[in-house]
Amino acid sequence: MTMTTQTTSIDGQAGPELPADAGSKVDFSRKVNRLILLAAAAVLLNAVYDYSARPVEAKLLDQGDPIPEFSLNLLDGGQASRQGFMGRPMLYYFYANWCPCSHESVVNIRKAVEEGKAAGLGVMFVGIQDSRENLEKFARTHKLQFPVAVEGGQMFSDRVGISVTPTTVFVDSAGVVQSFFVGKVERFGQLEDGLKSIMPQGQPGATPSPA
């Protein structure tokens, strides 16, 4: 003889008759459901707690906003902060080693810096969304002779409002963001407007020669 049990669905209607052990299976299934939902609630509570205690507020900067404070660990072992780059126009180039466009834009970033060197243009390569090892590999691949931040970039990018790579941020000598270039720099000309916005008028490099 087979034992059966009556089931009831969530909308209260009588369900089909099931074998007796089906009742215990349903109970077990409900317990598992509760356990999963409790775990999910715990993870979310923890996320909310972490979020409320986060040290850095993510913000999409606009033209005219000051570049926020940052503390970056450089490839050469040094540290970089905003104060160290005040008084000179700067390019902040946010890159990731896994991103082909980050690699392919370097040639034009390098050219921009060379063109603007006389006017004091500086550059900082800021690695994000990648491991330190890979960010270092990027610098080695391109034989970069510029400051390369391999730690702390993610926090900095959150404060500037950068979520995609590559992104170039143009900051003037007063530390004010003047322009963004989001994406692959295919031609040097794509950087010209940004460079003009941060170069002192009449200085060499204000109107770099075309590629």
Added chain:
Amino acid sequence: MSLIDAFAGGVHALFSIWIFCLMQVIPFFVAYVIGSTLLERDQDPSVKPWRSFGMNLAMATTGFIVVFTIMGLSATALSKALFAHVSIANQFGAVIIALLALHIAGALTLDGKSTAVRIGARVSGLALGAALALAYKPCVTPTLTYIYGLTQGEQTVARGGLLLVVYTVGEFMVISALAAGLLALALKAKGPGARKGIRIAAAVVMMAISVMILTNKMTIYKGFLVGGFVNQPGHDHSQMDHSKMNHDNMEQMDHSQMDHGAMDHMNHGGQEKEK
């Protein structure tokens, strides 16, 4: 740039090196669409699998496109608000992905007969797509570079938004075709046991991205898997860096026909200047 250019740019991304950047989305999206379709078939054999697939696909794609587009409209207050809270939104998204994975695997059960539950399960595809869009950090292709140039400017943000939608639709056309092909193979699996095996495999893939988002380890996936493909021997970036890049070659990398004179002035606030 025309809508056709944007669409072609999206399609082209799947047939170029940028497919590796899209690996942040493709396996997890496909796993959800196939897993949820097989689940519906196992729960109710009368369900037509391709109809179910179409619904799941449409929901997940819509969720992705809406959030990805909002994130891209950087000139808008909505984008700024979302960016300010993206980290917590990401965590919520990861939990949603995990719950859906457990549901697909059969560990988290819902009463499939209830209309409310059915609607909820269907709408969950929107949440899945949105969650993947939050986690997706694209490598910005030339077409996307142009579009982001438009979305930065208050005058051009609407046009940029439209192009961004069309670009993403182009990407998802190809991803959908891939998912359809894999589903056709999955439907050949004989019996519920084999289908359950596929569902569990899909759930494992989805759980993987959920854990990576929750533990902030997407960099490992991108760095080692995606970066591993991008930095294959033969793709020598250092040589590319030092060579004078041929403009015609770059055109071949991205098939969109663009006015480069005007484009050079884009992306610095989106002000499209007259030549």
